[in-house]
Amino acid sequence: MDRNKQNDTVNEQMAKVGMATRVLQGLGLTVLNISGIGERPLIQIHPGRGCQQLQSGYTKHILRDGRRVTERVSFVSDCQVRWEERA
Secondary structure, eight states: OOOOHHHHHHHHHHHHHHHHHHHHHHTTOEEEEEEOBTBSOEEEEEOOGGGGGSOEEEEEEEEETTEEEEEEEEEETTEEEEEEEEO
């Protein structure tokens, strides 16, 4: 049977997302959204105390609705994990 490489990629990424989700859950964090399957998975989380345990990949300051917001990104199991903190 001929293997579908795209499906293999998606299955590998879903496994990484599952592992990352378990790590985040273990830190007491809530997953809000998962996107980008087929590329590099992006997991959006609700900020919480467990974010302190995540190694920061990068930080960006943005204005949203007239308020300054700090967007942080970390990498867990080869997935981007993103959350926002109000400044």
